[in-house]
Amino acid sequence: MQAQVLDVLRSCRVPMSAYDVLRCLREEHPRLAPPTIYRALAALMERGKVHRLESLNAFVACQCERHRDAPILWVCTDCGVVEENSSTDLLTALSGIAGKSGFAPMRHVIEVHGRCGACGSAESRA
Amino acid sequence: MQAQVLDVLRSCRVPMSAYDVLRCLREEHPRLAPPTIYRALAALMERGKVHRLESLNAFVACQCERHRDAPILWVCTDCGVVEENSSTDLLTALSGIAGKSGFAPMRHVIEVHGRCGACGSAESRA
DNA sequence: AGCCGGAAAGTTATAACATAACGTTCAAAG
DNA sequence: CTTTGAACGTTATGTTATAACTTTCCGGCT
Numbered sequence: 001m002q003a004q005v006l007d008v009l010r011s012c013r014v015p016m017s018a019y020d021v022l023r024c025l026r027e028e029h030p031r032l033a034p035p036t037i038y039r040a041l042a043a044l045m046e047r048g049k050v051h052r053l054e055s056l057n058a059f060v061a062c063q064c065e066r067h068r069d070a071p072i073l074w075v076c077t078d079c080g081v082v083e084e085n086s087s088t089d090l091l092t093a094l095s096g097i098a099g100k101s102g103f104a105p106m107r108h109v110i111e112v113h114g115r116c117g118a119c120g121s122a123e124s125r126a
Numbered sequence: 127m128q129a130q131v132l133d134v135l136r137s138c139r140v141p142m143s144a145y146d147v148l149r150c151l152r153e154e155h156p157r158l159a160p161p162t163i164y165r166a167l168a169a170l171m172e173r174g175k176v177h178r179l180e181s182l183n184a185f186v187a188c189q190c191e192r193h194r195d196a197p198i199l200w201v202c203t204d205c206g207v208v209e210e211n212s213s214t215d216l217l218t219a220l221s222g223i224a225g226k227s228g229f230a231p232m233r234h235v236i237e238v239h240g241r242c243g244a245c246g247s248a249e250s251r252a
Numbered sequence: 253a254g255c256c257g258g259a260a261a262g263t264t265a266t267a268a269c270a271t272a273a274c275g276t277t278c279a280a281a282g
Numbered sequence: 283c284t285t286t287g288a289a290c291g292t293t294a295t296g297t298t299a300t301a302a303c304t305t306t307c308c309g310g311c312t
Contacts, residue, residue, distance in 0.1 A: 001261070019297070036261060038299065043260095055180040055235045057269090057298060072220070074229050087223055093216045094198070094238060101209065102243025103200050109181045109237040112220060117228025127290070145268070162290060164270065169289095183269060183298090 004028075005040040006049055006061060014080040015058035053082065055111045060084070070108035076116035078123075083116065130154075131166040132175055132187060140206040141184035179208065181237045186210070196234035202242035204249075209242065 008024045009016060016024075022037045041059055044050035050059050051071055060082050064071070069086040076082075091108070098105050115123075134150045135142060142150075148163050167185055170176035176185050177197055186208050190197070195212040202208075217234070224231050241249075 090219045097213055105238045105240040107239040111235040112231045113233040114231040
């Protein structure tokens with residue numbers, strides 16, 4: 001089930017809600033119910049294969065093989081595509097701020113909404 | 127209505143869901159319905175008086191009088207309290223990364239979950 | 253083989269979060 | 283004193299998520 005959910009998510013660069021995934025997989029498994037999907041997604045997130053987009057209540061397949069740091073997710077509000085990367089500098093900066101107030105970070109949520117390069121140049125050509 | 131919602135949110139440092147706010151205000155306005163709350167929250171967010179915690183589907187009153195930058199929200203997973211600040215350096219770093227791929231940021235979601243200083247020292251004393 | 257135990261998935265039901273669509277009120281502009 | 287539009291009320295429903303319990307299946311054990 002995890003493998004099937006991951007396949008569905010990998011088949012598209014646009015994030016999908018758990019219910020989108022459910023609708024996809026119901027074509028093959030008509031009786032599939034939400035908890036199954038959420039369990040698979042939880043396991044995949046645990047293994048770092050999938051990221052949850054908190055600001056969209058949606059999920060994307062991880063685009064990197066391995067993570068050193070927390071991912072930064074770049075969401076195009078125009079085409080919907082999500083890019084992923086990470087920045088040691090950024091994490092260092094965050095840790096620095098955290099340190100001053102004695103805050104011990106456990107999990108970072110960094111999502112940036114805007115217009116991606118492709119949509120930006122498409123627009124400027126128009 | 128906006129003022130009442132803001133009062134409720136300001137009365138506590140822990141984020142509240144829209145339905146938490148609704149339950150609070152129903153004591154005074156028994157017939158209050160969700161759309162009224164969501165409308166007030168939308169207007170307050172527009173005015174920068176309230177922030178939405180995307181990773182919790184919840185809302186907190188803004189703790190700063192004015193923002194230069196996008197807020198960084200620090201969420202204690204122990205006591206639930208949210209602190210807020212901002213960092214020009216961090217935003218600069220993000221813009222730098224964005225620039226390389228031609229991404230034009232419009233909205234930043236930066237939320238860090240971890241243990242706050244107070245809970246950390248409480249634990250170490252125990 | 254037959255049994256046991258645990259992990260994954262199925263199943264049912266409901267909780268929690270959010271908004272569409274339309275109606276009402278009321279005050280300020282014309 | 284009518285028009286108009288913003289705020290709010292109301293009803294209904296859509297969307298996201300999980301609690302709680304059951305079943306299935308596989309692998310080890312006797």
